[in-house]
Amino acid sequence: MGGKAPITIFTDQDQAMANAIEQVFPNTRHRLCLWHLQKNAVSRFGDLKADNTFKDTFRKCLYRCYNEEEFETTWFDMITKYNLQDHDWFTNLYTIKEKWCTTLNKDFFSAGILSSQRSEITNNAIGFKGNKSTSLTEFFHIFGATMDRWRYQEDQNEYDCGNALPKSDFPMVGMIKHAANVYTLTLFRDFEKEFKYAMGCISNVNYINGNFFGYKVQHESWPEHTAHYVAFDPTTNSIKCTCRNFEES
Numbered sequence: 001m002g003g004k005a006p007i008t009i010f011t012d013q014d015q016a017m018a019n020a021i022e023q024v025f026p027n028t029r030h031r032l033c034l035w036h037l038q039k040n041a042v043s044r045f046g047d048l049k050a051d052n053t054f055k056d057t058f059r060k061c062l063y064r065c066y067n068e069e070e071f072e073t074t075w076f077d078m079i080t081k082y083n084l085q086d087h088d089w090f091t092n093l094y095t096i097k098e099k100w101c102t103t104l105n106k107d108f109f110s111a112g113i114l115s116s117q118r119s120e121i122t123n124n125a126i127g128f129k130g131n132k133s134t135s136l137t138e139f140f141h142i143f144g145a146t147m148d149r150w151r152y153q154e155d156q157n158e159y160d161c162g163n164a165l166p167k168s169d170f171p172m173v174g175m176i177k178h179a180a181n182v183y184t185l186t187l188f189r190d191f192e193k194e195f196k197y198a199m200g201c202i203s204n205v206n207y208i209n210g211n212f213f214g215y216k217v218q219h220e221s222w223p224e225h226t227a228h229y230v231a232f233d234p235t236t237n238s239i240k241c242t243c244r245n246f247e248e249s
Contacts, residue, residue, distance in 0.1 A: 065101070179195075
């Protein structure tokens with residue numbers, strides 16, 4: 001890797017690999033693949049497999065908490081409600097929370113992925129689940145058809161992006177028009193979604209300290225704990241937000 005260690009590595013829950021990463025890449029953030037973690041967790045749920053409220057709370061602990069305080073509260077409420085205080089697997093999982101809780105990993109670059117995305121996208125793209133009786137010939141034909149489908153879709157998307165602007169609920173002016181000109185349709189839809197959220201946000205000056213301006217930013221229909229605080233230095237045009245999404249991605 002040109003003498004550079006990766007900033008973040010995703011693996012499954014393999015202790016031998018964890019030990020090797022700690023020795024070879026001591027400054028690399030080792031994170032657990034949430035796709036594998038959730039798959040493994042289901043086998044540990046026991047009677048709770050049928051409890052959708054429990055499963056939703058567990059998923060919230062994985063990647064839907066806004067800050068560390070909310071994560072800690074959600075986790076301990078879940079453990080208490082479902083009497084999991086003496087459950088070895090959940091106890092051990094909590095001791096390595098920095099490896100899987102997305103809220104606790106905002107300070108390290110990970111491109112905003114959870115690692116599960118790669119597995120899910122690959123499986124969905126191929127659209128095929130093999131088994132022990134699947135022959136190499138069968139897989140080769142399926143792989144060839146998949147590549148043909150990908151190439152056709154890429155050609156179609158490239159033509160659409162180069163010959164027409166996407167439709168939008170917003171007037172095609174200013175920032176929206178610029179985004180439509182430079183982004184692919186997929187990225188433009190992502191941008192448009194974030195733009196809609198931004199239009200629903202309220203920002204108020206929280207403090208002024210020398211060259212620094214602090215703002216409280218919150219979506220008007222979301223609860224108080226979802227608010228974030230933004231620090232802006234006009235002398236350097238630098239911005240930092242408590243969401244840490246810039247640092248993460």
